[in-house]
Amino acid sequence: MLAVLDPYFQFALKAMARESTYRFEVFTSIASLALRVYLLRVVWVALYARNAAPHGVPLHTIITYSAVALLMGLILDIDQTSLLHDKLHDGSIVVDFMKPISVPFYLFADGTGEVLFHAALIVPSLALALLIVHIDVPSATVLGAFALSFFLGYFVGFFLNFILNCVAFWTLEISAVQLIMTWVTDLLGGQIVPLLFFPAVVQNAIFALPFAAMFSTPLLIYIGEIPPERYPEVMGLQVAWILALGLIATVIWRAGARRVVVQGG
Amino acid sequence: MPEGFAAPGNRSLMPIIQTRALRKTFRSVVRGEGLAGAVGALFSRHYEEKVAVENVNISIDEGEVVGYIGPNGAGKSTTIKMLTGILVPTSGTIEVAGIVPHEKRRQNARNIGVVFGQRSQLYWDLPLRESFELLRAIYRVPRAQYRENLDHFVEILDLDRFMSTPVRQLSLGERMRGDFAAALLHNPKIVYLDEPTIGLDVVAKEAIRAFIADINKRLGTTVILTTHDLADVERLCRRIILIDEGTVIYDGKLERLRDEYGTHRTLIVHLKDPQPDFDLPGVEIEHAEPPTVNLKFDRRTTTAEALIRRVTERYAITDVAIVEPEIEDIVRRIYLEGYQKPPARASEL
Numbered sequence: 153m154l155a156v157l158d159p160y161f162q163f164a165l166k167a168m169a170r171e172s173t174y175r176f177e178v179f180t181s182i183a184s185l186a187l188r189v190y191l192l193r194v195v196w197v198a199l200y201a202r203n204a205a206p207h208g209v210p211l212h213t214i215i216t217y218s219a220v221a222l223l224m225g226l227i228l229d230i231d232q233t234s235l236l237h238d239k240l241h242d243g244s245i246v247v248d249f250m251k252p253i254s255v256p257f258y259l260f261a262d263g264t265g266e267v268l269f270h271a272a273l274i275v276p277s278l279a280l281a282l283l284i285v286h287i288d289v290p291s292a293t294v295l296g297a298f299a300l301s302f303f304l305g306y307f308v309g310f311f312l313n314f315i316l317n318c319v320a321f322w323t324l325e326i327s328a329v330q331l332i333m334t335w336v337t338d339l340l341g342g343q344i345v346p347l348l349f350f351p352a353v354v355q356n357a358i359f360a361l362p363f364a365a366m367f368s369t370p371l372l373i374y375i376g377e378i379p380p381e382r383y384p385e386v387m388g389l390q391v392a393w394i395l396a397l398g399l400i401a402t403v404i405w406r407a408g409a410r411r412v413v414v415q416g417g
Numbered sequence: 418m419p420e421g422f423a424a425p426g427n428r429s430l431m432p433i434i435q436t437r438a439l440r441k442t443f444r445s446v447v448r449g450e451g452l453a454g455a456v457g458a459l460f461s462r463h464y465e466e467k468v469a470v471e472n473v474n475i476s477i478d479e480g481e482v483v484g485y486i487g488p489n490g491a492g493k494s495t496t497i498k499m500l501t502g503i504l505v506p507t508s509g510t511i512e513v514a515g516i517v518p519h520e521k522r523r524q525n526a527r528n529i530g531v532v533f534g535q536r537s538q539l540y541w542d543l544p545l546r547e548s549f550e551l552l553r554a555i556y557r558v559p560r561a562q563y564r565e566n567l568d569h570f571v572e573i574l575d576l577d578r579f580m581s582t583p584v585r586q587l588s589l590g591e592r593m594r595g596d597f598a599a600a601l602l603h604n605p606k607i608v609y610l611d612e613p614t615i616g617l618d619v620v621a622k623e624a625i626r627a628f629i630a631d632i633n634k635r636l637g638t639t640v641i642l643t644t645h646d647l648a649d650v651e652r653l654c655r656r657i658i659l660i661d662e663g664t665v666i667y668d669g670k671l672e673r674l675r676d677e678y679g680t681h682r683t684l685i686v687h688l689k690d691p692q693p694d695f696d697l698p699g700v701e702i703e704h705a706e707p708p709t710v711n712l713k714f715d716r717r718t719t720t721a722e723a724l725i726r727r728v729t730e731r732y733a734i735t736d737v738a739i740v741e742p743e744i745e746d747i748v749r750r751i752y753l754e755g756y757q758k759p760p761a762r763a764s765e766l
Contacts, residue, residue, distance in 0.1 A: 155557055162554040170542045173583070247538045249503040251555055252526040410505075 160261035167265030192218040216288040232263025236317040301370035304390040311397035321408030342368030434477040439509035441470040469495040471663040482640040484654035492663040530600035534612035556603035570598035590621035679742035689733035
């Protein structure tokens with residue numbers, strides 16, 4: 153069993169090693185995170201100075217929300233499967249298909265390695281963020297639920313990215329779709345503005361989307377807007393999204409793999 | 418088995434690669450010309466069926482080194498992709514080491530090694546050594562075998578100097594040597610080499626050729642080599658398969674191809690005195706640069722001896738030389754004329 157998993161474990165390790173070769177990017181990503189934490193603090197302070205707290209969410213909670221959301225972004229903003237798009241674009245996917253491996257699992261392992269490397273940046277980033285803002289810490293139970301929900305959200309994000317990159321099987325180019333996806337995730341995922349602040353009429357629809365399952369669900373658990381009695385319901389929805397997106401990803405991958413036709417003959 | 422009794426090896430009577438009536442067609446979008454055509458293609462699609470490979474029947478025995486050659490777009494890569502299992506044939510059958518490649522892609526992958534001259538399987542950002550480690554895990558190569566193979570490859574491919582260099586910093590020649598080691602770490606039964614010497618300098622080309630010859634001889638690895646460099650073929654392959662427009666037009670020994678198609682030889686005559694009006698009725702003058710004249714003759718109708726005699730009857734000469742046709746010229750001729758040839762003739766060879 154372990155021997156079967158060994159190649160994928162190695163893929164993850166190599167992805168971490170690869171990411172670490174771009175040291176400059178590491179520093180810029182930490183610096184840019186600190187800057188965004190600072191800017192969001194400025195914006196929320198200014199907004200709260202002139203308006204009543206929306207939905208009764210106090211200023212310190214919303215600042216906590218923003219800082220945690222940005223830290224989560226260190227992981228969730230990564231397109232772990234961009235390798236697929238690159239490989240389809242330059243045709244090097246053939247080389248992977250000529251190996252005794254499952255290519256989707258390879259992509260998953262590689263993406264996870266990449267993510268784990270960036271996850272290690274959370275510690276210094278958090279330290280830096282704490283110099284700028286105060287972050288509330290909830291109870292251990294809530295933290296545990298947050299961690300689990302965050303973990304589920306990671307898989308939702310993985311499948312969304314995977315499906316998006318699979319589009320390159322047909323189009324080879326996906327940058328426009330990717331850009332739209334980034335905007336939609338930013339807006340409807342609740343990373344920048346809590347979805348609670350959206351008009352009530354659209355809220356139900358937005359909460360039901362997979363984007364909310366990435367950022368909003370774990371964040372609302374963290375700040376206590378989702379009480380423990382609703383955990384099964386919200387995490388159940390996350391799991392449902394993982395299953396649904398996983399199914400779509402499988403179908404689209406199979407169709408794509410069938411039409412791997414690389415340039416030249 | 419007692420010493421002295423050589424094992425017959427794993428050689429089976431079944432060929433290691435066998436294809437029957439292999440055919441592959443692609444559907445491509447037909448688009449009109451210019452911007453209007455490009456925009457039009459977005460909305461209404463007309464498809465065109467393009468035949469890449471047609472009725473290819475190949476049978477290759479274990480331990481053979483076969484040159485698979487043909488002009489660009491002849492169907493070489495398409496065949497190789499079907500043999501590796503990444504393309505599914507439109508019709509016909511394939512068996513590689515007892516496996517139908519596209520049905521059991523991963524199982525087939527364990528039996529094969531692949532080298533693309535224009536594409537690397539090494540990890541771009543990581544030192545060469547790390548790519549080898551990764552491949553060890555992928556193919557589950559036992560540690561001892563891995564050590565042994567790697568030591569051997571390091572020695573004969575001279576990898577030592579750049580084992581710790583990130584692949585992106587390697588020269589083409591270094592990278593290719595790395596790619597060869599990578600493709601062979603798991604002792605594949607068959608290796609597919611697609612233009613392995615493209616862009617390499619003479620020294621690097623020779624190193625690669627020697628390496629291919631070595632693994633074939635030492636391990637009995639079956640080698641399928643596609644290349645445009647016929648020097649590779651002459652150096653390594655006893656058998657060649659020529660493909661053009663998707664169809665096999667020649668399958669047999671290299672020498673036989675030379676015999677069959679290379680019927681014209683050239684006699685170079687150095688005349689004692691320049692003879693600007695040199696003429697020999699019925700003999701074609703290929704090139705004349707007094708005092709040297711190149712005479713083209715068909716060895717099936719004329720012997721060199723008879724031709725020399727005819728020249729010396731009329732002119733005084735100082736030296737003669739006979740030039741055999743270059744394989745390069747023969748293949749070029751087949752590319753140009755092969756299409757008109759009755760296909761039966763090639764298959765009868």
